[in-house]
Amino acid sequence: MAETERIAPPPRVTATPASLALIETLRAKYGPLMFHQSGGCCDGSAPMCYPQGDLVVGEQDRLLGHIGGMPFYISASQFEYWKHTQLIIDVVPGRGGMFSLEGPEGKRFLTRSRLFSDAEYASLE
Structure with a gap:
């Protein structure tokens, strides 16, 4: 890829x-x-x-993107840890977190990830 060519930034979170x-x-x-x-x-x-608005998002939270049209936030400390990766939100059988809405469904959301390629990461900056 030529130095002047840039790729479109990939989503930071997918589902x-x-x-x-x-x-x-x-x-x-x-x-x-x-x-x-x-x-x-x-x-x-x-x-x-959570139902939208039930969790107060603070200054240290960052909007990472949207999944299923719903906003996905991450704490600043977690963003620093995960910034080189694309978060892939999956579902597995089991109980979710105590306050997470999916628990009664017998399923829980699970974060998987993959590292961005150098070109992808450069496009995000």
Whole structure:
């Protein structure tokens, strides 16, 4: 690739088809949703799903993108840790975090990731 050529920036967060289906199920039950990836203990390393507006987003939170049309935020400390990767939100059987909406569905959201290529990462800066 020539030095002057730039690629389009890839999304920082994406969702699998299973996640998108679960998001739609939850949206139908609860209305607009939001996601937050905070890090830490007590399932904090898993994305949490809330009714939009139920979690107050702070100055240290960053809008990473949207999945299923819903905003996905990440804490600043987690962004520093994950900034070289694309987050891929998936769904697996099990119980989600205590306050995350997907728990009663018998499923939980799970963050997977892949490293950005050098060209992809450069396009994000």
